[in-house]
Amino acid sequence: DVVLTQSPLSLPVTLGQPASISCRSSQSLVYSDGNTYLNWYHQRPGQSPRRLIYKVSIRDSGAPDRFSGSGSGTDFTLKISRVEAEDLGVYYCMQGTHWPPITFGQGTRLDIK
């Protein structure tokens, strides 16, 4: 199974400042079609997860443009250019390349410093 390792697991931030979360995979996530199926989700307290980014860097409709995804192969990053209060919660990376099983990272909790 593919293991996704996120860091940090806890990220205290100051509103208005940038934030960055890393997701490293135990093997390359490049699929045979040349695409990389690494996705990012945000889960606010008491809510369901919501997909923010798919295929490394494509933002979902409704995801603010302060969110960006990058990376390749086994190393990926989610960046928030300026953290807003609504961004607090837990962020998960997820891979859909090597399955079953689909796997998630452990989650990174973003909260106020």
Added chain:
Amino acid sequence: QVQLVESGGGVVQPGRSLRLSCAASGFTFSAYGMHWVRQAPGKGLEWVAVIWNDANKKYYADSVKGRFTISRDNSKNTLYLQMDSLRAEDTAFYYCARAIYSGAWFGHDFWGQGTLVTVSS
């Protein structure tokens, strides 16, 4: 708009069974693969199972294989999860989620609100 509404959760004793349902609306249900994903209270996300749009293929996490069965009724726009031989470690919020497939998964673009299953004597 797309809606996924889970039901059927509750408290059940170890070894017993429970069936979850997920009612879909706002999209062509029969065109999408559907997943169950669970989350133990205070923990991370764990993929449980997937079923093809036409129910021809089904895949399970090792932790539930042989105990859980995913199914769907496209005439009723409903997804199911039959959970047998339940264990304490199956206690979790269970989410149904829609995903697009092209040999690999694009991730889950819509999720239900979740239903809580508690396995306890």
